[in-house]
Amino acid sequence: MPRLTVASDGVVVELREDETILEGLHRHGYAYRTGCRRGGCAICKVDVVSGEVRYTRPVADTVLSDAERQSGVCLSCRAVPVSDTTISLREETLRCVNPLLALYATSH
């Protein structure tokens, strides 16, 4: 299972197979700015610092351009890490919305 690190907040979580960045962080009690959660609004863009992501569903070029993809930007509601991946949020911090889930996430 890939390990996801949010470098901007020092949070590390284990992801399930085929789990998106957004799903994995939410499952571990964390939230950040999101919108449609379907790959249509682009609000959930994050920067991939290291690692690799793939998309199990198409993402429109109007939402995420080739230049953005090549520079390491990903759509976190659709991006599925294929290896240990480190991301950085943009102009915000991760919010812990469920401390018990978050505690479990960081203690393993």
Ligand code: FES
């Ligand atoms: S939340 Fe709308 S594209 Fe990700």
